[in-house]
Amino acid sequence: MAMAKPIRLMAGATMLFFVFLLFSMMSSPPSIDGLTGPNEAQKMDDMARDPNLDETLEPPEPLHRVNGHNYDADNPTSDRINATLLSLVRNQELDQLIQSMKDLERTWNHKFNYPWTFINDVPFTEEFKRETRKHSNAEIRYEIIPKEHWEIPSWINKDMMKESADLLADQGVQYAHLESYHQMCRWNSGMFYKHPALLDMQYYWRVEPNVHFFCDIDYDVFRYMRDHNKTYGFTVNLYDSPESIAGLWPETLRFLANKEHSLAKPNAMNWLTDKDRRPEHNRKAHGYSTCHFWSNFEIADMNFWRSPEYEAYFEHLDRAGGFFYERWGDAPVHSIGLGLFADPNSIHWFKDIGYQHIPFFNCPNSPKCKGCVKGRFTDGEAWLHREDCRPNWFKYVGNEWAVPEKEAV
Ligand SMILES: Nc1nc2c(ncn2[C@@H]2O[C@H](COP(=O)(O)OP(=O)(O)OP(=O)(O)O)[C@@H](O)[C@H]2O)c(=O)[nH]1
Numbered sequence: 485m486a487m488a489k490p491i492r493l494m495a496g497a498t499m500l501f502f503v504f505l506l507f508s509m510m511s512s513p514p515s516i517d518g519l520t521g522p523n524e525a526q527k528m529d530d531m532a533r534d535p536n537l538d539e540t541l542e543p544p545e546p547l548h549r550v551n552g553h554n555y556d557a558d559n560p561t562s563d564r565i566n567a568t569l570l571s572l573v574r575n576q577e578l579d580q581l582i583q584s585m586k587d588l589e590r591t592w593n594h595k596f597n598y599p600w601t602f603i604n605d606v607p608f609t610e611e612f613k614r615e616t617r618k619h620s621n622a623e624i625r626y627e628i629i630p631k632e633h634w635e636i637p638s639w640i641n642k643d644m645m646k647e648s649a650d651l652l653a654d655q656g657v658q659y660a661h662l663e664s665y666h667q668m669c670r671w672n673s674g675m676f677y678k679h680p681a682l683l684d685m686q687y688y689w690r691v692e693p694n695v696h697f698f699c700d701i702d703y704d705v706f707r708y709m710r711d712h713n714k715t716y717g718f719t720v721n722l723y724d725s726p727e728s729i730a731g732l733w734p735e736t737l738r739f740l741a742n743k744e745h746s747l748a749k750p751n752a753m754n755w756l757t758d759k760d761r762r763p764e765h766n767r768k769a770h771g772y773s774t775c776h777f778w779s780n781f782e783i784a785d786m787n788f789w790r791s792p793e794y795e796a797y798f799e800h801l802d803r804a805g806g807f808f809y810e811r812w813g814d815a816p817v818h819s820i821g822l823g824l825f826a827d828p829n830s831i832h833w834f835k836d837i838g839y840q841h842i843p844f845f846n847c848p849n850s851p852k853c854k855g856c857v858k859g860r861f862t863d864g865e866a867w868l869h870r871e872d873c874r875p876n877w878f879k880y881v882g883n884e885w886a887v888p889e890k891e892a893v
């Protein structure tokens with residue numbers, strides 16, 4: 485007896501999914517040799533103590549500061565550069581967003597008055613606009629995502645997506661069935677910088693609802709990025725849940741085959757592929773350490789995401805479907821892109837920016853900070869301490885804040 489069409493479709497989708505899964509798991513990734521990061525002299529094997537316990541001042545000059553009216557909100561010839569504070573946010577997160585705004589305005593933006601850009605997949609409510617306007621003197625823009633940037637792409641099979649979400653959920657992957665979460669991760673990975681309102685914008689500081697900022701910052705962080713040739717700035721460096729990205733590294737290596745010339749030299753490949761500290765993570769992620777910059781905080785140059793190398797990488801991943809058949813996050817995707825295609829010297833740890841997104845902190849030892857415990861990495865369960873991947877970053881790339889030994893004595 486012939487199978488009914490929906491059953492045939494389902495059977496086909498299931499077959500396809502298992503082929504995808506098998507391919508991801510079995511493929512033996514091509515290896516890429518001889519690539520290392522800089523700062524050999526400052527390498528640390530592990531952290532004997534959290535560097536956030538050491539006194540933290542500002543990063544090196546040049547630093548651009550408030551001087552008279554140079555950063556007034558209404559100054560048409562201000563010293564601001566082409567940059568914005570950027571939040572993808574839902575109307576119902578208004579209170580949590582205001583919490584983040586208040587902290588960032590108090591510690592930094594009331595001095596520098598960079599514009600805010602709020603982005604949503606549906607129109608912002610009048611209440612959202614009215615209430616957020618109360619918390620900044622700077623310009624605020626409210627933007628909607630073009631449908632074609634947010635929708636699940638036509639090549640994604642919905643039946644297969646549902647089945648894979650069931651499997652991911654069985655493995656404890658959070659938000660596996662939440663379609664909008666997958667869409668958000670894809671949008672943050674490869675779409676946000678294509679938004680028409682951002683096309684002529686270069687730098688952004690990503691701000692999520694319900695995050696905290698603890699330290700006064702007295703210099704223009706965007707000019708810091710530009711003046712010091714920085715591409716990307718992070719505060720927290722973590723391990724990911726390997727179950728959510730099982731096929732990401734095999735797909736990355738498939739993309740890289742025959743493209744070794746496009747890798748940055750130096751690059752952070754060793755940080756991406758470490759298997760010493762958490763071998764199980766590396767094994768489950770098929771060769772990827774799962775180390776990533778926690779992308780709910782990012783200060784970065786959008787021209788990097790717009791580069792042909794990253795754009796081709798994102799396109800490849802997007803076509804492979806793992807934003808929907810697995811739960812590839814924008815944090816590992818951005819981080820792998822950076823690890824491969826950016827000079828690690830252009831990646832900056834904003835150690836001086838005290839930050840919390842539950843359950844992790846970056847809390848430096850500085851008189852400029854209030855409200856967090858210096859050196860505390862998490863206020864959650866003890867096992868969360870294992871999620872810290874900074875030791876690997878220091879080991880392979882270096883700690884730019886480390887005091888050279890001669891000076892330390
Ligand atoms: N407009 C809009 N924003 C979203 C949607 N889903 C997530 N976001 C935003 O995307 C960012 C990340 O989403 P979160 O839900 O915080 O994801 P997360 O940080 O991994 O999860 P939590 O640990 O629960 O905070 C936040 O700024 C959200 O406001 C959505 O469907 N629409």
Ligand SMILES: [Mg+2]
Pocket residue numbers: 692780841
């Ligand atoms: Mg969040």
